[in-house]
Amino acid sequence: MKTNRKESKETNFSKFTGEELADAFIFPTDKVLSAKEKKEEGEFWKNRRNQFENRTHGQKMYSRLLQLKFQLEDYIDSSQYVETLSFGFFLNEYVSRQDKKDKDFAVEVDVKPAVLSQYINNHRKPTDEFIIRLELHSNGMIPAISWFKVVQKDKEHEIMTNQKLRDEESKYVKNRLGFAY
Amino acid sequence: MYVLNKITGEKQAATITKIDAAEISQINKTKRFDFNWNKEKAFHVYKLTVEDKEEPIGLLSMEERPQDYALEIRLLAVSKENVGQSQKFSRIAGCLIAFVCKEAFKRGFGGFVCLKPKTKLEAHYIQQYGLQSTKMYLITEGENSLKLIQEYYEDKQERK
DSSP, X not given: OOOSOTTTTTSOGGGSOHHHHHTTEEOOOOOOOOHHHHHHHHHHHHHHHHHHHTOOHHXXXXXXXXXXXXXXXXXXXXXXXXXXXXXXXXXXXXXXXXXXXXXXXXXXXXXOHHHHHHHHTTSSOOOHHHHHHXXXXXXXXXXXXXXXXXXXXXXXXXHHHOHHHHHHHHTTOOSOXXXXX | OEEEETTTOOEEEEEEEEEOHHHHHHHHHHTOSSSOGGGGTTSEEEEXXXXXXXXXXXXXXXXXXXXXXXXXXXXXXXXGGGSSTTOSEESHHHHHHHHHHHHHHHTTSTTOEEEOOOGGGHHHHHHHHOOEEOSSOEEEXXXXXXXXXXXXXXXXXXXX
């Protein structure tokens, strides 16, 4: 049977301590399981599925919010711009993943429902105060800086692609540099 | 996320990126890593690189088990020059494990990650990464996975 140990002749694992090996490797598992071990493995995964599927409402919500936090962080760390992943989108997700109605959430962060709706629909830019309230509301799970960076990402895209504004502002610019670029 | 340059004492930014079958073959040919990574092409393989350098210093293979709401680490190795006391960079394996924890949250698995340890290393993984032992697997999920992400993704000096 083929094993995943092609290079084992080159590295003498026995010269390293257990701590050093654990700091450098997770070894491949080439071992063929016995019938008993297969059964145990089956039970392990069955338990895992049961545990996951029987989570409490609170645990499910917590998991959904952490998922959102890490998705948001990944997006702001990436160089890609995705139009649908706007501040409004993430805010809407933040509210709906708590199974809350917009109007109830608006009360919790002390803004008018109409203002919240404008934020969610990207018709209004969030204030610094609102972004700080979001951090406080999540108890720091999603920091203000993450929300700010999403807004910033939307703004960067807007400034790079806004041809209409360029056309409008053109009339105010005189004596432009003549260098080719 | 950073690795620690043990020669200069500097923290150096680390990046983890997915690699395709062609890059796996290419890296495997260099023999800078133990094990036959070509056998991992059917799984998700990632490399860890350090700022301004193309050559990876860590490799990881993981299997997504959506039916079990879990990610399983199949194989992990640091480059040969980083094994043992003479290593140039520390924290490589921890960064790769924390990365899988983050992926497990992003996929909605509650940070559930497992691996089958070599028996004699089990205690070290438990001590170093706070993993929990079950009969067959070592696992991390929830709070411990969050702790690992904070430990390896965030620079504590920059947090406050």
